[in-house]
Amino acid sequence: MNRRSLLLFVLVSTLPLSLPAGTHLASADVEEIEVVVHKSNTAPLMNRSQLSAIFKAKSTQFSGGGRADPVNLAPDNPVRQEFDLAVLGMRPDEVERFWLDSKIRSGIGSPRRLSGPDAIVHFVAGDETGIGYVERSDVNDSVRIVARVRGGQVLPP
Numbered sequence: 001m002n003r004r005s006l007l008l009f010v011l012v013s014t015l016p017l018s019l020p021a022g023t024h025l026a027s028a029d030v031e032e033i034e035v036v037v038h039k040s041n042t043a044p045l046m047n048r049s050q051l052s053a054i055f056k057a058k059s060t061q062f063s064g065g066g067r068a069d070p071v072n073l074a075p076d077n078p079v080r081q082e083f084d085l086a087v088l089g090m091r092p093d094e095v096e097r098f099w100l101d102s103k104i105r106s107g108i109g110s111p112r113r114l115s116g117p118d119a120i121v122h123f124v125a126g127d128e129t130g131i132g133y134v135e136r137s138d139v140n141d142s143v144r145i146v147a148r149v150r151g152g153q154v155l156p157p
Contacts, residue, residue, distance in 0.1 A: 030082050032136040032150045034157070036121065036143035038128040041066065046147045048154040051087045054131060056098070057108050062131075069129040070111040071120055079117070083133050086149045 035051060037043055043062035053059035054068045062068045073080035075092055084095050099110040114120050117138035124130035125142035139145065145157040 030078050030135060032148060033079055033083055033086075033133050034136050034139045034145045035131065035133045035147040035149070036124050036139060037062075037131050037146050038124055038126075039142060039144050041128055041144060041146075043068075043146055045156045046154075048087055051147060051154060052089070055087060055111060057102065057111070067129045068131050069127060071123055071130060071132040072111045072113045073116065073120065073133075074113060077116075079133065079135055082152075083149055086152045086154060 035046065041062070043064045043066065046063070050059075050063055054062075055070050055072075057070075060068055073083075075081075075095065081092055084090055084092065088095065088098075090098060103109050114123060114132070117134040120132035120134050121138060121140060121143055124132050131146075133149070148155045148157050
């Protein structure tokens with residue numbers, strides 16, 4: 001580990017483990033999140049552990065076969081925060097530390113970050129390996145839903 005990596009690791013490890021009082025993880029307006037794949041993707045419905053493996057880069061494959069290319073919203077997006085808490089079991093500060101540690105230890109960085117829900121749907125609709133998540137109101141018929149996050153739980157669609 002070089003000096004810069006060590007310094008970054010020490011800095012991030014000393015971040016507070018809890019959010020400041022009054023900080024909300026997700027907006028109360030986020031009712032339901034849909035996990036979407038390309039319309040022709042034949043991957044079966046997904047559960048929390050399968051999604052976690054893909055979005056933590058522990059697996060690069062869908063359970064039915066085929067490469068999985070996950071995409072994320074920005075870290076400060078309430079949908080992202082709710083998704084990370086329900087699927088990864090981590091708060092924003094924990095997610096940041098997880099990816100920094102992953103990059104330092106294995107060279108694997110976080111999934112690609114796109115600008116918003118329209119970009120996620122557009123990417124997934126145009127890439128058979130794509131998997132992302134958006135609010136229910138952002139889903140259209142160009143993608144297929146493989147899981148749903150509601151009330152902090154991962155559910156079948």
